[in-house]
Amino acid sequence: MSTVSVKNIDKVYQGKTHVLKDLSLAIESGEFLVLLGPSGCGKTTLLNCIAGLLDIEGGRIEIAGKDVTNKDPSDREIAMVFQSYALYPTKTVYGNMAFCLRMKKKPKSFIDKKVQETAELLQISELLHRKPATLSGGQRQRAAIGRALVRDAAVCLFDEPLSNLDAKLRTEMRIELKKLHNKLKSTFIYVTHDQVEAMTLATRIAVMDGGQFSQISTPDELYEHPANMFVARFIGSPAMNFVAGTLRLDGAKSILVTQEGLEFDVSHYPFVVRPSNGHQVVLGLRPESFHRPTGKGATYQLTNGILEPLGATVLYYCQLGGTDVVVSFNPSDLQGVKTDQALEVSIDLDALSIFDAATELRL
Ligand SMILES: Nc1ncnc2c1ncn2[C@@H]1O[C@H](COP(=O)(O)OP(=O)(O)OP(=O)(O)O)[C@@H](O)[C@H]1O
Ligand SMILES: [Mg+2]
Numbered sequence: 001m002s003t004v005s006v007k008n009i010d011k012v013y014q015g016k017t018h019v020l021k022d023l024s025l026a027i028e029s030g031e032f033l034v035l036l037g038p039s040g041c042g043k044t045t046l047l048n049c050i051a052g053l054l055d056i057e058g059g060r061i062e063i064a065g066k067d068v069t070n071k072d073p074s075d076r077e078i079a080m081v082f083q084s085y086a087l088y089p090t091k092t093v094y095g096n097m098a099f100c101l102r103m104k105k106k107p108k109s110f111i112d113k114k115v116q117e118t119a120e121l122l123q124i125s126e127l128l129h130r131k132p133a134t135l136s137g138g139q140r141q142r143a144a145i146g147r148a149l150v151r152d153a154a155v156c157l158f159d160e161p162l163s164n165l166d167a168k169l170r171t172e173m174r175i176e177l178k179k180l181h182n183k184l185k186s187t188f189i190y191v192t193h194d195q196v197e198a199m200t201l202a203t204r205i206a207v208m209d210g211g212q213f214s215q216i217s218t219p220d221e222l223y224e225h226p227a228n229m230f231v232a233r234f235i236g237s238p239a240m241n242f243v244a245g246t247l248r249l250d251g252a253k254s255i256l257v258t259q260e261g262l263e264f265d266v267s268h269y270p271f272v273v274r275p276s277n278g279h280q281v282v283l284g285l286r287p288e289s290f291h292r293p294t295g296k297g298a299t300y301q302l303t304n305g306i307l308e309p310l311g312a313t314v315l316y317y318c319q320l321g322g323t324d325v326v327v328s329f330n331p332s333d334l335q336g337v338k339t340d341q342a343l344e345v346s347i348d349l350d351a352l353s354i355f356d357a358a359t360e361l362r363l
Pocket of ligand 2: 043044045
């Protein structure tokens, strides 16, 4: 069992900067949990608290059911991969990987077997005799991951491990990490500010905003049912479109009327909070919830469009009513379309989100 439980923790730097505020999070054994949030929201701070590299001012941390709040990092059964790799420059890859096992006075034969096995897993067997300075960024990153994995820790912590790699290598390493997690089945806690990385890797994502969790859910749930506008903005690229409006409730009918007078029948929308007649709201529409050719039901006009072909999809920057929106189409949907003509579309009413305009929370 390698669960990690963070209970009501507080982290205050130098007695004045309150960075983590009463945070709680329960991570199950074998999860790939991603901590996602903008720069400065406290991701690294939280990871370092879990690792024991930082003391906390309040709360409790448990790993594998044991209270480790006051334990040293070396007694927490964790391994950590840093953004900067932090490899020992004078040691070879083998020396780097063997170091902590040597410190633990493991037998030489055990160390050799463990390093060789891990190197094979990460496809760096040929690099074991080389020093970090002679390796490429991706090879260094593999060596750093290898050094963490040889310890057989039940919990692996990663702080933006791919951020120093170029886009192509980052995608490759992302897939490698996912395979590695499937194979090892240990608990991964992974920090990133890249929402694509989070969506593709995570079993669950904890979205952080200003030292607190905004939502903790599966990637699909975050995408389809964002709990608030912060999460809706942060997850998805291009981002969700927002259109301001008012709700008109009339018996069983609920109509969302935008400021420009466009009407959306949201009678079947599963409101989590009962709205009132005249409620000021924000309608959230994902770029892919617009369709052509139009089916039955209400249609809408997109105007002032500019096309951005991306190969498999085309982004259409345009206006819905008077609001700027970005729509994603299949290229075949736009054949023969000229950018100066208005485009008639239907909108998938099952996929929309409605937020309270004042609190920004999902209704
Ligand atoms: N040693 C420190 N002393 C004082 N404030 C700190 C210290 N370390 C971090 N902070 C502050 O705490 C907040 C959270 O920092 P943290 O490094 O955890 O953010 P992050 O989410 O990892 O950001 P990034 O994505 O840029 O790495 C920031 O406002 C930062 O300025
Ligand atoms: Mg950080």
